[in-house]
Amino acid sequence: MQHVSIIKIGGNIIDDKEATTRFLLKFSQVPGYKLLIHGGGKIATQIAERLGLKAQMVDGRRITDQSMLEVVTMVYGGLVNKQLVAGLQAKGCNAIGLTGADGNSVLAQKREVATIDYGFAGDIVAVNAQQISSLLEQQLTPVFAPLTYDTTGSMLNTNADTMAATIAWSLASRYNVHLIYCFEKKGVLSDPDNDNSVIPALTLPMYEQLKQQGIISKGMIPKLDNAYTALRKGVQRIIICHADELQTVVSTSTVSGTTLSL
Numbered sequence: 001m002q003h004v005s006i007i008k009i010g011g012n013i014i015d016d017k018e019a020t021t022r023f024l025l026k027f028s029q030v031p032g033y034k035l036l037i038h039g040g041g042k043i044a045t046q047i048a049e050r051l052g053l054k055a056q057m058v059d060g061r062r063i064t065d066q067s068m069l070e071v072v073t074m075v076y077g078g079l080v081n082k083q084l085v086a087g088l089q090a091k092g093c094n095a096i097g098l099t100g101a102d103g104n105s106v107l108a109q110k111r112e113v114a115t116i117d118y119g120f121a122g123d124i125v126a127v128n129a130q131q132i133s134s135l136l137e138q139q140l141t142p143v144f145a146p147l148t149y150d151t152t153g154s155m156l157n158t159n160a161d162t163m164a165a166t167i168a169w170s171l172a173s174r175y176n177v178h179l180i181y182c183f184e185k186k187g188v189l190s191d192p193d194n195d196n197s198v199i200p201a202l203t204l205p206m207y208e209q210l211k212q213q214g215i216i217s218k219g220m221i222p223k224l225d226n227a228y229t230a231l232r233k234g235v236q237r238i239i240i241c242h243a244d245e246l247q248t249v250v251s252t253s254t255v256s257g258t259t260l261s262l
């Protein structure tokens, strides 16, 4: 089976020009089939504020009304996606920028209103693995914005960690999939105030316990929930690491960051 590296880059790195440039160089050097999924929540919040819109997050998910949907479509699908694609082209990586609507890649449905109305937030219904494979086989590197679409023709806002995990497990029957979450810390920490307290190997029971103790919190919870689902669904290897450690993590000889297991 061919190997594919699925790499997610978070909004705190994208918001830092120098960190992004360093990451793009490392990403461009990852050998074999690869795919990038980016966030950009921090930039969307800043631009929304400039337009007089206040961001509202619940459990790490953005409440996305019509105006916010317009902002995130512009920011994720336009500004952030195209800057990353151009940056990769400059490093010799033939990237192609996509949202879930492009090539019918990731279909979703508007999240049903339960206790909270998330507005135009999309829950993924189907990933077009054939379409993604055909891009990889053409030696293109897909770069996905965290946007999906529905059958009524509306764009939807989907959490980037969820998008990365869902694409990863949807490709797991065709490829050996490695999923790497890159962010601004060295891994999952046993002490959130100590950046060097990286947990090298995190099992699901350990995660449950640290979550209960409040040691794992905020955006790390949806990230890990998605990641453990991806492991259960056949993704071979999942690592959470600092964006600067990408190269170390993909060359399997050295251990860095946090490796997940069930």
Ligand SMILES: Nc1ncnc2c1ncn2[C@@H]1O[C@H](COP(=O)(O)OP(=O)(O)O)[C@@H](O)[C@H]1O
Pocket (backbone or CB within 6 Å): 009, 010, 011, 012, 013, 039, 060, 182, 183, 184, 185, 187, 188, 189, 190, 191, 192, 215, 216, 217, 218, 219, 220, 221, 223
């Ligand atoms: N135990 C922990 N180890 C590392 N990060 C943690 C932990 N608990 C909470 N976090 C928080 O989770 C955040 C990462 O989640 P998120 O903001 O969604 O990341 P991303 O930038 O990848 O989208 C970190 O910035 C950190 O503040």
Ligand SMILES: CC(=O)N[C@@H](CCC(=O)OP(=O)(O)O)C(=O)O
Pocket (backbone or CB within 6 Å): 009, 010, 011, 012, 038, 039, 040, 041, 042, 044, 060, 061, 062, 072, 121, 122, 146, 157, 158, 159, 160, 161
């Ligand atoms: C529905 C939802 O919450 N979507 C996310 C998509 C961006 C994202 O996930 O960005 P980070 O990876 O930088 O956090 C949002 O708008 O914040």
